[in-house]
Amino acid sequence: MAKAVKLRKPQVERRGPSKTSVRLTVNDELHEISVEPRRTLLDALRKDLGLTGTKKGCDEGTCGSCTVLFDGKPVYSCLTLAIECEGHEIETIESLAKKGQLHPIQQAFIEQDALQCGFCTPGQILSIKALLDINPNPTPDDVKRAVSGNLCRCGAYPKIVQAALQAARQLSKES
Amino acid sequence: MPRVVKTQVEFEGRFYDEYVVIEGEDVPPWSAQQEFSVVGQPQTRIDGVERVTGAAKFTHDIQLPGMLYGKILRCPHPHARIKNINTKEAERLPGVRAILHSANIPKIPWRMGLTLLFDQTLRYAGEEVACVIADEEEICEDARELIEVEYEVLPFVLDPLKALEPKAPKVHESGNLFHNEPEIYERGDIQKGFSSADVTIEGTFRTQTALHNCMETHGSVALWEGDALTIWDSTQHIFGVRDVVAQALGLPKHKIRVIKQYMGGGFGSKNSAGKYTVMAALAAKMTGRPVKIILDRHEENLAAGNRPASIQTLKIGAKRDGRLTAIYHKSVVNVGAYATWGGGTTGPTRRLYACPNMKTEDYSVFTHLGPYSAFRAPGYVEGTFALESMMDELAKKLRIDPLELRLRNYAESDPATGWPYTTKGLRQAYHRGAELIDWQGREAFKRKYSTHTKKIGFGMASQIWGGSGGPPAYALVKINPDGTAVVVTGTQDIGTGTKTALAQIAAEALHFPISSVKVELGDTQLGVYSPLSAGSMTLASVGPAVRVASEEARKQLLDVGAQTLEVPREELEIEQGEFLNRRTRERTPVKAIFEKLENFMIIGRGARGPNPEKKSVNTFGAQFAQVEVDTETGRVTVQKIVAVHESGRVINPLTITSQLEGGIIQGVGFALTERRLVDERTGLVLNASLETYKVPTVQDVPEIVAEMVNLPDPEVNNLGVKGVGEPPIIPTAAAIANAVADALGSRIYDLPLTLDRVLTTRELP
Amino acid sequence: MKNFEHINAPDLETAIALLQEPSAKAIAGGTDLLTEMKDRIQTPALLVNLKAIPDLKFIKEDEKFVRIGALTTLSDLECHPLIRERYPILAQAASLAATPQLRNAGTVAGNLLQRVRCWYYRHPDVNCWLKGGVECYAEEGVNARHAIFGSSPCIAVHPSDLAPALIALDAQVRVVGPEADGELALEEIYRLPDEGLRERMVLGPADLIAEILVPKRPESSRGVFLKAMERATWSFALVSVAVQIDFDGEHVKNARMVLGGVAGKPWRVREAEKLLEGQALTEELAQQVAEAAVAGAQPRAYNAYKIPLTKNLVKRALQKLAG
DSSP states (O other): OOOSSOOOOOOOSOBOSSOEEEEEEETTEEEEEEEOTTOBHHHIIIIISOOTTSOOSOSSSSSOTTEEEETTEEEEGGGSBGGGGTTSEEEOGGGTSBTTBOOHHHHHHHHHTOOSSOSSHHHHHHHHHHHHHHOSSOOHHHHHHHTTTOOOTTOOHHHHHHHHHHHHHHHHHHO | OOEEEEEEEEETTEEEEEEEEEOSOOOOOOOTTOOOSSTTSOOOOTTHHHHHHTOSOBGGGOOOTTOEEEEEEEOSSSSEEEEEEEOHHHHHSTTEEEEEETTTSOOOEETTTTEETTOSEEOSTTOEEEEEEESSHHHHHHHHHHOEEEEEEOOOOOOHHHHTSTTSOOSSTTOSBGGGSOEEEEESOHHHHHHTOSEEEEEEEEEOOBOOOOSSOOEEEEEEETTEEEEEEOOSOHHHHHHHHHHHHTOOGGGEEEEOSBOSOOTTTTSSOOHHHHHHHHHHHHHTSOEEEEOOHHHHHHHSOOBOOEEEEEEEEEOTTSOEEEEEEEEEEEEETOOSSOOOOOHHHHHSBOOSEEEEEEEEEEOSSOOOOOOSSTTHHHHHHHHHHHHHHHHHHHTOOHHHHHHHTBOSBOTTTOOBBSOOOHHHHHHHHHHHHTGGGHHHHHHHHOOSSEEEEEEEEEEEEOOOOOSSOEEEEEEOTTSOEEEEESOOOOSSOHHHHHHHHHHHHHTOOGGGEEEEOSBGGGOOOOOOSOTTOHHHHHHHHHHHHHHHHHHHHHHHHHHHHTOOGGGEEEETTEEEETTTOOEEEHHHHHHHTTTOOEEEEEEOOOOOTTOBOOEEEEEEEEEEEETTTOOEEEEEEEEEEEOBSOSOHHHHHHHHHHHHHHHHHHHHTOOOOBOTTTOOBSOOSTTTSOOOOGGGOOEEEEEEOOOOOTTTSTTOBOOOSSGGGTTHHHHHHHHHHHHHSSOOOBSSOOHHHHHHHSOOO | OOOOEEEEOSSHHHHHHHHTSTTEEEESSOTTHHHHHHTTSOOOSEEEEOTTOTTOOOEEEOSSEEEEETTOBHHHHHHOHHHHHHOHHHHHHHHHSSOHHHHHHOBHHHHHTOOOOOTTTTOTTOOOGGGTOSOOHHHHSOOTTSOSSOOOSOOOOOOOSHHHHHHHTTOEEEEESSSOOEEEEGGGGBOOOBTTBOOSBSSOTTOEEEEEEEEOOOTTEEEEEEEEOSSSSSOOOSEEEEEEEEEETTEEEEEEEEEESSSSSOEEOHHHHHHHTTOBOOHHHHHHHHHHHTTTOOOOTTTTTHHHHHHHHHHHHHHHHHO
16 A cells, blocks of 8 residues: 555654644544544544544443554554554544445445444444455454454344455455 | 324333324325335445445534533432532633533423432432533543532432332332332233143243443534524434423424434434433533533443343243133332333233233332333333243143244234234244244254253244334425435434335335435424334334325326326326336436426325224244353353244345344343343442443354244235334343253243353252 | 653663653553543553563564563464464463454553453442452452452452463563562462552562563473353453463373462462373363362352352363363
8 A cells, every 4th residue: 555644753752741743644644633642542533633433432442433443453542542643554434435436345334234323333344354454265253253342232243244255255356 | 184183002012092193195005915116125225335434424423613522420329419519629620611510500300300400319320410511521521520529328229129118218209119009900810810720830030230332322412503402412213302302491392403313323222312412402502612412331331221120920820731821920120210111021921922811010110220211122021031931931841842832822813902913923933933943853953962061952932012103203205306306204213224214115106216215314403203213113103104205296296297298197107217108108207397397396295194993013023042051161152043023014125134133132142141230239330331241242143044024014004014123132032041941951030141140050060 | 531641662761760750650552551541540640652662572482482572462472373383372362362453452561460350440439449448349249250269358350361371381571670670480470469568460660571481382282271251252251271281191291270360360270280290181180170270269149150160161171181
């Protein structure tokens, strides 16, 4: 993936407790925000960058609605401090569809009806994306392990697994 | 001309007579043989793109310029009186804009007058004491910590049986028994019934308090523009929120607009406005800025409602051939500090089987715990667990196959009213389910796959529920000059796929492709009333109104088309969104007509007609469970659930299986892992987080085989549909419990079936 | 979360110096610390971020050890070929911990140093003994997840999955800091809190684990890690068992067995280990060892199930090693 911006080395000076400038690379774009050190990546995305596709379901690392990719790996953005994301690449649900074209995982979620309320969906999709990036040919068990940290209270799980498998087939056809 | 009719409306297993206004004529129901192009076909969600791209705006996502945040200070005691609140320190914190509490907010009655918006008496740990409004949520939290509250700590009671004792601490002045009396139902002569029985069995069952844990927590955003208030609320009932806020603030309803486009689950916990809704509105007024209050996960699990715990005693009498002669069912439900209605669990007992003699008693008891609210088939999940467990015990005692026992007591008409059913597909569900799980082959399967330490078991359970829907529900269908159509209703899509199903109905009735149909809902300003999205009633209430409106719009379109094209009306029809001249086979796009008519817009109106009189409308189903119990670790693994349900006509086979699977998975959680834990000495909830309150993960999900008996109901409404939101959760825990009892050879009478219970119930070698 | 100052420590020395400031706290993965900070159970004034320190994230081997850098994540551990091949119990323990997202963020050292999950300790409205209060609420309360072994005014259990596995592997930790410096057995960093010191670690606030040293095992060594959970995944251990046995043919040369979820620290069952030594793994022996493993266990009102559960897991672990 082409890097749109140069990553900057993390600063080593003491910052806070008042607001401080934090540079975040989100979806290949560099943003500079002014926040307190206690700002979580989740709140920074939602409040400071207006990227509300990442959801707050528990704010304590238990539900997975806030899942984003941190250097390509899924993490809970509610348990990540924004100030500690400098020099790293963050990917959110908003980056998946390119030029109005849905990502195959998104398309598969619609076709399989792998969602009901849709609140956990962005997190589920990102966990699956991280899986398919390293394992293009997953088994149902691989998928289940990959989304085992993403709770869905509506119970879309069986279809989420099906959607991931469909997307994997689609992606391997494309490549 | 509008007609006022009296109709019976069922909601959450209860019946109400209502006067409603019906406008226009209903249309005859679609016949069972009707051929469809859109209805009954699997249809992906019309708002799927929004839901998978993060574009869908939930209440949590509403960000307004200048918006402030609110956070609620909650009582740390199960019962206390506020002696003094000191907010001085908190107010001094930069960024704090207001602090609302009992000393500075007028007395606004809440929970039918049982308490106030800010009450000085607090009746459960987690009840609202004050609300801090500040520029940032973090500041709210800093300030909240600085509020000094002096409490007079009062004696409390958590156990419903203790709460019924005369000297128990009172939760409310009026006493601890809801309505001051049990809800009693009787039919036949129970004494005679038991004395004519060949066998009687009795058991006491306990079910736990379950927490909804919608992924999107409850919350509201309030914005004043002049004297008009707009509220975004994560709610199942926009009009209900409007009405509650109007009453609380003394505002005319037309000054309040409530919006809910997307919501992250409700499951019954979002049927009305919350205190946070009114607090946001008050705070926004006080500060002149929009205010957002979102509960955190812990608050959600303390204050946003629950499926209340029950203690149920059942006694069943039967003839040797299995025919029931009498049932006595007593249920004590711990409804916590507040309840809008009783927590009755005896509904299924009254209505599932043809049993002539019966008595049920429901005690709903107030305690100093978080309030009860509806949770997907309230009462029926718990009641079905007890009843269907007892039926299996009876089957065991009589050495009759459990399924056969149920068939021998099959109710051909409603045993509670004597009325015929409009349709009843339970027998088909039993047979199809038995076939899919290979019920007859289960003993052989068990022998083949059980080991010394891993025991396989099979169980089944039945489901009855309402789901008729009913009036009032209204819809408009507009046809735009470009030949697209817009369905307008005041309902809400809580994730069930309402929007898509309504689009299918409109497309079918208009003869339009579904891609030309848009659905607008979730906004009271649209002005077309629809009921709350609960009680499995949405589609069966709103759908028929949409069909009437669509049929009317299509008729108007044909009238206009015939005159504009100058062809006889009867030669013209609409196909795939175009005029088709039946004689010449000539096609004309709808928009070509409108071009001649400038900006004329067709508006069709529709209302939901009344329910059939003296007929029972019910939904039915059967579920079969296959489990494996590891006798060394106590773990129960549900390997497979077969579910066959009958809810009338299926509009969307794709989304209906989502509903079925979702209900079953919640049922698995209720059966195995979910339970609220409360410390008896402090009255504090110990597991208000999603790490400690165990909802099912993807790895807890069994293989699910879910099917519908597609049995269009010829009488219930013009679509032949009944609801399906709640039915699939109803029998799951019962079927699993029966399977576990089958595997272990002995029964655990309490839910959930956690490994500690399995390990300590069964003495290990 | 209460606000704080934040600094990215450039190296260990600076980190240790900074951590000696009052109310300073080290943060690595943050998956445990931030949850406590959000509930204001911990309110540090300064967070010293260790993640930017170079050369603390590695898995490599030398002659005697496989060395695991403190900042290695649980995912790294779970997936690393060296760990999967040589120490399957460690890979198993890592893979059964928490969720993928938490394993991607959480570090090995952080996992070993995490705080207890006791719901009274974690409750913002309960000032329990461990938090400086006067009593352990679990003792007379809902103690379903609590200890059956060990004597301490706090009956919360040690929650780590890695610790029992690493102790079964006889791992050491290299610690740097003002109060402890050098290598010590992992087992020895844990203690049961008492009136004299309400701490579960012997390490001071500025002492840091730099790396974990896992001794190389003979070819004949085999291990098993089993974990009982309330649901299929994403749960702390109700009980876990880590067993590592070096075999001499059919016979046990030496064995290490450590239990998780049953005591205030990872619980080594030496009596059970002794019973195994020199013996062939039979069904009968497994039963005996299982009994020995729970000898002295003291159930409380709601946790008696842990005794049969522990016994059966031990038995099952040994069956797996025999089969």
